[in-house]
Amino acid sequence: MLFPTVFTGLFGLLATGMPIFLALGFLSILLFWEEGTPLVGLPQLVVDHLNSITFLAIPFFVMAATFMQKGGIAKALVNCAYAWVGHYRGGMAVVCVVATAVFAAICGSSVATAMAMGTILIPAMIQRKYELKFATGIVGSSGTLGILIPPSMAFIVYAIIAEQSVPRLFLAGVIPGLIQAALFIGWSIYYTSRKGYEVGEPMSREEFWSTNLKAVPALSLPVIVLGGIYGGLVTVTEAAALSALVAILVSVFFYKGCSYSEIIPTIGESIKRAGTIVFIIMMALAFGHWITGSGFTRSLTQMVTDYNISGWQFLLLINLLMIFLGMFLENFAVLLVVVPLVLPLLEPLGIDPVHFAVVVTVNLELGLLTPPVGLNLFVLTSITKAPIREVIQGTLPFIILMGIFLMLVTYIPELSLWLPNLVYGS
Numbered sequence: 001m002l003f004p005t006v007f008t009g010l011f012g013l014l015a016t017g018m019p020i021f022l023a024l025g026f027l028s029i030l031l032f033w034e035e036g037t038p039l040v041g042l043p044q045l046v047v048d049h050l051n052s053i054t055f056l057a058i059p060f061f062v063m064a065a066t067f068m069q070k071g072g073i074a075k076a077l078v079n080c081a082y083a084w085v086g087h088y089r090g091g092m093a094v095v096c097v098v099a100t101a102v103f104a105a106i107c108g109s110s111v112a113t114a115m116a117m118g119t120i121l122i123p124a125m126i127q128r129k130y131e132l133k134f135a136t137g138i139v140g141s142s143g144t145l146g147i148l149i150p151p152s153m154a155f156i157v158y159a160i161i162a163e164q165s166v167p168r169l170f171l172a173g174v175i176p177g178l179i180q181a182a183l184f185i186g187w188s189i190y191y192t193s194r195k196g197y198e199v200g201e202p203m204s205r206e207e208f209w210s211t212n213l214k215a216v217p218a219l220s221l222p223v224i225v226l227g228g229i230y231g232g233l234v235t236v237t238e239a240a241a242l243s244a245l246v247a248i249l250v251s252v253f254f255y256k257g258c259s260y261s262e263i264i265p266t267i268g269e270s271i272k273r274a275g276t277i278v279f280i281i282m283m284a285l286a287f288g289h290w291i292t293g294s295g296f297t298r299s300l301t302q303m304v305t306d307y308n309i310s311g312w313q314f315l316l317l318i319n320l321l322m323i324f325l326g327m328f329l330e331n332f333a334v335l336l337v338v339v340p341l342v343l344p345l346l347e348p349l350g351i352d353p354v355h356f357a358v359v360v361t362v363n364l365e366l367g368l369l370t371p372p373v374g375l376n377l378f379v380l381t382s383i384t385k386a387p388i389r390e391v392i393q394g395t396l397p398f399i400i401l402m403g404i405f406l407m408l409v410t411y412i413p414e415l416s417l418w419l420p421n422l423v424y425g426s
Contacts, residue, residue: 021280028042029042052160058240072257074119076214089192092128094185133386137394137398138398147368149177150173161335171423175418176405221247327374
């Protein structure tokens with residue numbers, strides 16, 4: 001009876017409006033105190049988990065995302081995508097998916113991706129007579145690619161918890177990310193054709209090449225990050241630091257979206273964003289440690305054995321659990337609560353932890369779009385000033401598509417494992 005009480009208490013604290021990191025931290029302190037564990041060891045426990053070179057990649061990727069959002073890089077990517085596909089039927093929607101996918105391959109954050117792309121693309125789509133609910137739906141849904149297409153902060157945190165290779169996890173997200181983008185593009189072309197949205201004018205040859213040339217510095221960022229990692233030139237953390245440095249240089253000296261005087265304030269803003277993420281991770285780690293040490297994992301393992309639950313049934317149950325939790329908890333909190341809980345069950349059930357990482361990440365994507373705590377929904381509301389109900393209506397078709405996509409990723413593990421096994425071996 002203890003565990004239902006614990007989770008009821010967690011949701012009760014969240015219902016009062018308490019921030020997620022405070023709710024998790026407060027509950028963790030109460031639980032450790034109740035079982036007689038000295039609280040003086042709790043900070044050391046958290047610090048030990050965070051004492052990781054890999055973990056340092058997160059603040060650097062946040063910094064890169066912040067400069068990309070403000071420094072003109074997002075606009076260059078949008079213009080480049082528009083030069084190629086903007087003049088076709090549904091072109092602006094396709095531009096949104098393509099530019100967002102490239103942006104995601106640089107910054108690793110869904111919220112930053114939705115914010116940067118939404119600021120540029122939603123007004124452009126409204127100008128071309130697109131419905132506001134469709135514009136917000138395609139931007140918010142495409143923004144979720146930020147945690148699936150590498151580099152992904154969700155994969156980095158999963159790698160630390162599950163002791164997996166970050167480069168292998170990054171590769172595991174490539175094919176699923178491309179499939180998700182293709183699903184969004186297919187639906188967008190169908191929907192915009194049915195609605196008869198206006199088609200843009202093609203660029204002149206000179207303007208086409210000029211736009212693509214101007215996008216080269218922005219497009220160089222994913223090449224630097226992923227090429228450096230898979231070329232064996234840099235570690236993941238070094239690649240993250242390099243991406244932050246290049247993002248600053250490109251934003252300030254090439255696109256001039258940030259002035260010299262804005263460098264320090266923008267770095268400060270990125271540190272604040274990273275600090276928020278770190279606090280959530282710290283408190284979720286403490287809560288996850290209590291769950292693991294309380295014997296719940298052993299009880300869960302025994303239940304799986306007693307009821308003869310198979311791998312496919314287990315994955316279905318976990319999907320349902322994570323979709324539910326994603327409605328109420330922030331992404332990193334869901335990741336850090338669920339993954340330590342179920343990791344010991346993966347090997348007995350024959351589930352590859354790399355495949356499971358992609359399943360978890362797609363569930364986290366859905367959490368970004370499902371009320372009441374879907375962060376991308378609130379980002380879009382703040383950009384457009386539209387009622388939250390209209391934003392939710394716009395994302396609903398894409399949520400259905402992502403539900404279908406989740407089933408494909410869950411039950412066809414080769415979609416996630418083929419590329420990493422090809423590069424690193426099975």
